[in-house]
Amino acid sequence: MKGVxxxxxxxxxxxxxxxxxxxxxxxxxxxxxxxxxxxVTSLKDPVGDDKGVGNYVYPEASxxxxxxxxxxxxxxxxNRGYGIQFVVNLSKIGSNLRNFNTGFSLQEIQVYVHAKxxxxxxxxxxxxxxxxxxxxxxxxAVIAPAYAPPWNAAMVLIYANxxxxxxxxxxxxxxxxxxxxxxxxxxxxxxxxxxxxxxxxFVAVTPFDPKEPFGVMRLSTTPGKDVIGSVSPxxxxxxxxxxxxxxxxxxxxxxxxxxxxxxxxxxSPAVVAAVPYAQSYVLPQPVKTTTLTVTKTKSTIVxxxxxxxxxxxxxxxxxxxxxxxxxLMGLVIFLAIVLAVLLERSRK
Numbered sequence: 001m002k003g004v005x006x007x008x009x010x011x012x013x014x015x016x017x018x019x020x021x022x023x024x025x026x027x028x029x030x031x032x033x034x035x036x037x038x039x040v041t042s043l044k045d046p047v048g049d050d051k052g053v054g055n056y057v058y059p060e061a062s063x064x065x066x067x068x069x070x071x072x073x074x075x076x077x078x079n080r081g082y083g084i085q086f087v088v089n090l091s092k093i094g095s096n097l098r099n100f101n102t103g104f105s106l107q108e109i110q111v112y113v114h115a116k117x118x119x120x121x122x123x124x125x126x127x128x129x130x131x132x133x134x135x136x137x138x139x140x141a142v143i144a145p146a147y148a149p150p151w152n153a154a155m156v157l158i159y160a161n162x163x164x165x166x167x168x169x170x171x172x173x174x175x176x177x178x179x180x181x182x183x184x185x186x187x188x189x190x191x192x193x194x195x196x197x198x199x200x201x202f203v204a205v206t207p208f209d210p211k212e213p214f215g216v217m218r219l220s221t222t223p224g225k226d227v228i229g230s231v232s233p234x235x236x237x238x239x240x241x242x243x244x245x246x247x248x249x250x251x252x253x254x255x256x257x258x259x260x261x262x263x264x265x266x267x268s269p270a271v272v273a274a275v276p277y278a279q280s281y282v283l284p285q286p287v288k289t290t291t292l293t294v295t296k297t298k299s300t301i302v303x304x305x306x307x308x309x310x311x312x313x314x315x316x317x318x319x320x321x322x323x324x325x326x327x328l329m330g331l332v333i334f335l336a337i338v339l340a341v342l343l344e345r346s347r348k
Contacts, residue, residue: 037085040196041076043275047091049252050205050245053259057229058245059207059217067091068106069245071205072178078196083170083186086111086142088203089179096175098210102145102154103175108208108215111182112138114200114274115192122160125204127214129269130242130259132202135281136274139192142182144173145208148215157188200274203248216243238264248275260286 050070051057058064073089088109098105110128114121114136121137132138137160144155146166153166155173170185186193209217209226219241223229228245235241240262249255261284262270271284 037077037079039075040078041199041201041276042073043075043201043248044073044250045071045089045246045248046250046252047072049249049255050091051256052228052231052242052245053235054252054256055230056245057223059226059228060223061225063095063097063106064207065092065094068094069205069207071203071246071248074111074201074203074248076196076199076201078193083184084189084193084196085184086182087179088182088205090205091178093175093178093180098147100145100147100154102173102180104180105145106208107180108143108145108206109180109182110141110143110204110206112141112202112274113192114202115139115189116195116198119192120160125202126158127212127216128204128206128243129240130204130244130272131269133271133273133281133284135278136200136202138202138274140189142184143214144180144182146215148208148210149213151214155182157184200276200278201248202272202274204244205246206244219243234264235262238262238267240264240267240269242270247272250275254283257286258284263287 047070050067058066058069068090070091071088072091073087075085075087075089077085077087079085088111090107093104094106096103096105110126112125112132114132116139117135119139121139123132123134123137125131126141126143139160141158142155143151143158146153146156151164151166155167155171157165157168157171159165165188168184168188171188172183174181174183192199207217207228208215212218218227219231219236220227220229221231221233221236228243231241242259242262244259247255247259249258258272259270261272262268265287273281273283277283
């Protein structure tokens with residue numbers, strides 16, 4: 001009977017140690033999973049299309065080296081314990097000439113997010129002189145840096161109803177290599193976060209100028225130190241020239257096509273589309289103007305720009321944590337039994 005009693009105490013002690021350790025390990029794993037970034041959407045943009053409508057030239061100031069306005073990709077990530085992250089990839093970041101705490105100051109990044117179909121949105125943009133097409137009306141936008149009138153902030157979060165949040169609490173911007181990383185806490189996007197895999201994005205890069213409204217550098221028919229140069233006099237005269245050097249699109253042709261969709265005769269700005277492109281819609285087309293007539297827009301079917309997700313990477317992470325947990329569980333059970341036996345022996 002004494003042997004049975006001893007065995008019972010060993011088993012009970014081992015079970016208690018195992019249960020307590022398991023609860024502790026599961027809480028650690030839950031916390032780690034909660035704070036892991038998961039890529040939802042990853043889109044590429046061609047290198048070398050940083051020419052606006054196709055013929056824009058960089059400001060001639062020496063700091064504007066070729067590539068600092070060249071968007072090469074965009075990634076949207078989700079973190080259940082924090083919020084969302086936008087990663088804007090450029091060919092080159094260049095110098096932080098103005099020592100902004102964003103880590104960059106040559107570029108202005110504008111990200112407009114169509115978060116949900118059927119929800120009221122806006123088609124207007126800030127200082128870019130383009131509008132977003134109706135099906136892609138955005139619910140919120142992020143602009144950085146915003147050290148220019150009327151904002152004077154490192155970053156602004158803007159909602160379609162006109163509400164502006166300057167330097168959102170808990171948000172931050174950093175530079176990693178040639179990427180600009182923008183983190184936004186969940187409380188600012190919670191209304192749409194469960195729909196994030198369906199979000200569509202209009203992303204634009206333009207040279208930053210703190211003296212200009214919304215920080216967007218002005219245009220000129222001739223190259224200059226602090227202007228986007230080689231802009232058509234007709235476009236400037238009609239007030240329809242887009243103030244964008246590069247935007248997120250699957251190819252350069254799509255970018256030039258959209259940015260040339262302005263109408264000089266009516267003074268209507270260019271219309272741009274968010275990506276991944278919504279199916280069954282067509283890209284905005286240039287309006288061909290002559291001295292006598294205006295040819296109406298022709299429809300061209302657009303190939304759907306598929307989401308490039310990395311769900312396999314996320315799955316592998318889950319598999320890794322799962323395998324690691326079971327391995328540790330086995331080790332914990334073994335060590336618990338050994339510890340229980342040692343405790344029983346020390347009692348004698």
